[in-house]
Amino acid sequence: MEEKEMSVMAHPVEAIIATADAAIANEDFDALMDIYCEDALLVIRPGVNVTGKAQIRRAFEAIAAHFNHSVRVSQAGIMVLEASDTALVLAKTVVSTSNVPDVTRNATYVFRKDSSGCWHCAIDNSYGHELLSAEEAPGVLPEE
Amino acid sequence: MEEKEMSVMAHPVEAIIATADAAIANEDFDALMDIYCEDALLVIRPGVNVTGKAQIRRAFEAIAAHFNHSVRVSQAGIMVLEASDTALVLAKTVVSTSNVPDVTRNATYVFRKDSSGCWHCAIDNSYGHELLSAEEAPGVLPEE
Numbered sequence: 132m133e134e135k136e137m138s139v140m141a142h143p144v145e146a147i148i149a150t151a152d153a154a155i156a157n158e159d160f161d162a163l164m165d166i167y168c169e170d171a172l173l174v175i176r177p178g179v180n181v182t183g184k185a186q187i188r189r190a191f192e193a194i195a196a197h198f199n200h201s202v203r204v205s206q207a208g209i210m211v212l213e214a215s216d217t218a219l220v221l222a223k224t225v226v227s228t229s230n231v232p233d234v235t236r237n238a239t240y241v242f243r244k245d246s247s248g249c250w251h252c253a254i255d256n257s258y259g260h261e262l263l264s265a266e267e268a269p270g271v272l273p274e275e
Numbered sequence: 276m277e278e279k280e281m282s283v284m285a286h287p288v289e290a291i292i293a294t295a296d297a298a299i300a301n302e303d304f305d306a307l308m309d310i311y312c313e314d315a316l317l318v319i320r321p322g323v324n325v326t327g328k329a330q331i332r333r334a335f336e337a338i339a340a341h342f343n344h345s346v347r348v349s350q351a352g353i354m355v356l357e358a359s360d361t362a363l364v365l366a367k368t369v370v371s372t373s374n375v376p377d378v379t380r381n382a383t384y385v386f387r388k389d390s391s392g393c394w395h396c397a398i399d400n401s402y403g404h405e406l407l408s409a410e411e412a413p414g415v416l417p418e419e
Contacts (some may be wrong), residue, residue, distance in 0.1 A: 144293045172358035182358060214316035214326060216399040217361060220384050221404050237404040241363050241384055253359040260365050260381040261405065263352045 142211040142244045144218050152204045152253075158195050160188050167244060167252050174256040177265030187255075201229035206242050216244040224257050238259070286355040288362050288386045288394050293398075296348045302339050304332050311396050312387060318400040331399075345373035360388040368401050382406070 137156045147166055154163040164184050167173075173187045173271035174180050180192050195202055224238035237259035256262070291310055298307040308328050311317075317331045318324050325334050339346055354368035368382035381403035386394045399408070 138417065145334060168392070172356055174356070180356070201322045208406050210406050212316055212318070212398050212400060212406075213312050214385075215312045215387055217385055217387055217397045219363075219383060219398045219400065221400075221407055223404075223407060237381070238366065241358075241361055241385055243359055243361055251363045254363045255357050256356060256363065256365075260367075262354050262356075262365055263367060 142213065142218070144211050144220060146210055147242070147250055147252070148206060148209070148220065148222070148240070152206070155191070155195075155202055155204050158200060160191055162190055162193060163272050167255070171252055172254050172256075174258055174262065177258055198228040198230055201227075203227040207235060218242040218244070218250065226257070286357065286362070288355050288364060289353060290324050290352070291386070291396075292305070292350060292364065292396055294368070296350070299335070299339075299346055299348050304335055307335060308332055309400075311399070315396055318402055318406065321402055321406050326348060342372040342374055345371075347371040351379060362386040362388070362394065370401070 142253070151166045154160070154166070154188060164187070168183055168185055170183055171187060172180055172182050173190060175190050175194075181187055204227075205225045206222050209227050210221045212219045214223075220238075220240040220242065222238045222240065224236045225233055226236065227233045234256050238257040239254075239259045240252060241254040241258065243253045244250050295307060295310045295351050298304070298310070308331070311328055311331055314327055315331060316324055316326050317334060319334050319338075325331055348371075350366050351369050354365045354393045356363045356365075362385070363387065364382075364384040366382045366384065368380045369377055370380065371377045381402050382401040383398075383403045384396060384400065385398040387397045
């Protein structure tokens with residue numbers, strides 16, 4: 132069991148997520164976009180998705196500006212399930228900004244492994260199951 | 276918004292999940308296995324996964340026997356996010372058996388679209404984020 136947990140901790144997708152968290156803090160959007168598939172989907176807030184690197188970059192730029200360049204993202208817990216060149220990430224994602232209290236979300240991310248063995252994020256849904264009850268749990272991120 | 280919800284309801288993966296739910300009730304394991312990728316991953320209970328159709332079939336057979344052939348699965352809510360031939364399903368999955376009270380889980384499923392346009396389940400994790408706090412939320416499904 133201990134070995135299994137150590138094995139899970141070593142999944143390469145976890146290092147990519149750490150890189151993404153640092154890129155968001157540094158507002159290094161070139162590095163951030165390297166993490167996504169070309170046609171990736173990002174849930175900006177419940178009911179509002181964007182698709183493709185150009186839209187995702189604009190969304191992150193708008194979010195950074197809206198929160199006075201204070202956005203920090205970290206993972207308080209993470210598990211990766213992999214099958215069929217596909218990885219499902221279950222994470223306790225903590226979003227911090229100077230404007231609003233910290234929020235911890237049960238985030239769900241999906242990564243795909245390409246033919247060269249590289250992983251990229253296909254679906255970035257930090258809201259997890261909140262999408263099923265969006266009227267009860269409005270997002271903290273801004274309108275575009 | 277109404278149109279969007281109708282569009283989400285029409286995703287072909289939802290019909291596949293309904294077929295899977297019926298196949299579990301009918302113990303039609305041939306039909307059930309048609310739904311999975313060859314190397315799919317099934318979370319039997321937190322900390323115990325199986326991989327590949329042969330192991331998944333044996334797990335469902337063991338579960339059916341353990342619960343006296345009374346297992347019923349239904350979806351009380353469902354949302355599909357699709358990108359890059361990959362679909363993330365967020366569901367409120369209700370598991371009913373004659374032995375124990377009904378359980379509703381925040382389930383996470385990942386489907387892959389193959390080159391012929393057919394969707395198959397790559398990752399079947401009915402426990403969702405319970406995997407991150409398994410000691411607090413033991414599974415109801417049996418050991419193999």
